[in-house]
Amino acid sequence: MATVTLRSLYKSYDETEVVHGIDLQVAHHEFVVLVGPSGCGKSTTLRMIAGLEDITRGEIWIDDTLVNELEPQHRDIAMVFQDYALYPHMSVYQNMAFSLQYRGYDKAEIRRRVTEAADVLSISELLERRPKQLSGGQRQRVAMGRAMVRDPKVFLFDEPLSNLDAKLRVSMRGEIKKLHRRVATTSIYVTHDQVEAMTLADRIVIMNEGNIEQIGAPDEVYSKPQSVFVAGFVGSPTMNLLPAELSAADDGLIVNLDRDIRLPVPPAKRSQYADFVGRRVVFGLRPENILWSPGEPNDGAAVIRRTADEIEPLGSDTLVFFSVGDREVIGRLPPNSVRRIGETVTMLPEMDAMHLFDPASGKAI
Amino acid sequence: MGTATPEDAISGALRRPRRPLIAKRRHRQFVLTYLFLIPALSIFLLYRLIPLGWNFVLSFQFWSPTKPAEFAGLVHYEEMFLFDDVFRVALKNTLIYMLTAPIGIAIALGLALLVNTEIKNRGLYRTLIFLSYPLMPVGVGIIWGWLYNEKVGLFNFVLRSLGIIDEPIAFLESFSTALAAVMTAAIWQILGFFMIILLTGLQNIPNHLYEAASIDGANRWRQFYRITLPLLRPAIFLCLIIGIIASFTSFDLIFVMTNGGPGRATELLITYIYKTAFQLGQFDYAGALTVVMFLLFVAIAALANILTGGDAGKVDIN
């Protein structure tokens, strides 16, 4: 069993507070990803868990031990660093065996663990090399191996893939996931890359300016963003966010965009939005929820008709850029649906997938 | 404890931290940092800062190893400035001796410029010119003593062979030449050091500055005055400071070459201090002499700092 609990965790450097009271509960076996833009406090939080930063206020528990005042080596955690932090003056084997030597394991046991981990990571033939002689991906594996041999309570990952090229990043992502399925050690992983977060996490913790914006499973933060920030952070391309006005019509609620676009709110959502009728709101809709209408849509259906400002064919889809007011909006349309810039496109927003946010608080309505 | 299994014992040893002496991590780190600093700091405290203060106190006391201390006021300083002719001579000699620094730096700058050109064997030249610096100063004094020797010295032989002089000169025994002779040996020894420091300074000047200047039409002399010298200021300051310290502290050469003689012709403050304290046993008066020497040194170092641009006090704290 290994759980990690953060209780109203604060961190200040001198006068500047960078983490403003975080609460988080990481369950046994869980893979939790802290994600957010740079400076959001995610790395600081991880480093506090590791014991590399002092805790200004609050508590960190690993299982039922309060670890605030424990040194890193006594917290039974292992960490994979962004730059891998391999000891350049030691071989791969020595790098992986190093921590075990300081924890009183005998030689045979160390050898067994190192060869086993090397085997899992398929770096067995690299054991005698120095870090300098390895490629970026190989170093990354060694860094993981060094953490694995310890068999710690918690793995901490600090942007471990950000120094790799895009292709390698994708494959290492897969391997980390496989590895976690296999050893199932409680893991906390920090990244600024939301795709990495979505693919790896059991639960995602989205952080912004030292606060947690939302905690949830990947599909949950994707489909039910609780704030404008989350909506704009998760997904690629990110959600279209537009200033709008909510008004009542005879048969329901209408979202008014720009001057000419009037989108009816589906009946199921009406009660939810009732308080905001007649007020300005932020309307959110993902590019993939904007559908292409080959012919003329039915009367009364929600329709957006605009000229394409820019077209980006991706192969499987085509991204079409158009303007609503002074905002750029992206629609993910079928390939070849739009062929020329300047062409007028008729699109059907899937209003069941719409989001409304309170412009004052940024929270979802 | 009684029923502990081996697993408990192992996991206890591995997992559970020993109860730390200091509960708070911050405090632990703070204490540890100072534990690391204290050994070195205590050496400097014991042999630099405390002696400096003690020395200052001593200069206002009557004291000798056999007598208890007694307040003396300014008696030693009065004695020094009003009545002590040797002090005056030693002060004058020390100031003259300090010329070794600018002379040495000027020669070394020339050599550094030469060695800095793209020529063959520059590493060898550098090593050979530098070779005198790590030499034991006592050895330098003895060797140069022989070179200056009236009967068997090389210099007299060369000068006589070239017909420059008719009679051998006793360089170290004559009032007119002794100080210059010792200073020459001092310059010989420190020249290589100055050259290396200046060479490092030269190599730190980015080449593109010279390229830009020559495109702007600056000739070699202008480049030297406008680029090389200004950018070399920190290196020159370092040389000046070390040269000044060296001339204040150049005890070894004087001691073995002339021991301050003939008469007091090569007496420096430092040799006078040594003799006063350890040969005459006047520790209190020697303390006062030391205070004056130190203040003079600080004043001259500050002056050198101003002359070379005045920013040498800036130090990167982190």
Add this chain to the structure above:
Amino acid sequence: MASRVMNNYRHWPIHTTLVIVCILMLVPFYWVIKTSLTGENLFNYPPSILPQNPNPYYYVDAWYFVPFARFFLNSVIVASMTIVANLILNALAGYALTRHFAGKRVVILILLSSMMIPFQATIIPAYLITRDLGLLNTPLGLALPAFSHIVLIFVFKASFDAVPNSLIEAARIDGLSEWKIIYKIMLPLAKPAVATNIILSFIWSWNDFLWPLMIIRDVNMQTLPLGLSSFQSYFEDTTGSLYAFSVMVLAPGLLVFLLAQKAFIRGLTSGASKG
């Protein structure tokens, strides 16, 4: 091809100047070594420029006449203590200075101001302190003031600063105490700084004269510089044996310098390159 010839041609004045300078710098060395092997210029005038009939006679004479081994051993003992102390004290202090801690400014200020106090300006109290510690006439008394050099602390600090922080953090997580981090991680990664510390603290200790002159009374405790200076006055007149003795005294220091030239110069210039 043509331009290289041109360049070589242009460099002739530079080469000539440098060769002359080198000869001037080396003449004292040559003359002492020549005389120690022949002794001839001591008796004949004019002396010969080239050595005739070089022989080791004066070296043998010096060896029997002077307790060279005793002086050498004393010098080695004092230098060894100094080197070991400098490595430990400077590495610890240098590591501490890479961190942030309360009072760092004051500590740096103490170090920098101590650096501006020449040891010679403190000799009298330093002598009295050493006497009170009961260390007169002892190797420890000789070595103690040189146990740490501030310049060398900064050599370590600069070298440690270049080690990525994540490496230290990884070591902490791996279970190393701060002592072990210095010993197992920092020092192996700062080998040039270690070399600089060893060579400079060695040369400074090896060449030191004024301090031993003050605190050593017992002939058996004398180090090489002291032995050299006292035997200079001991010999009635200048003899070849004294030349031979000088060479024996000076050679080890020069040899060490030549072997570790790079580390030596790196240490001296570390202050210069930072400006």
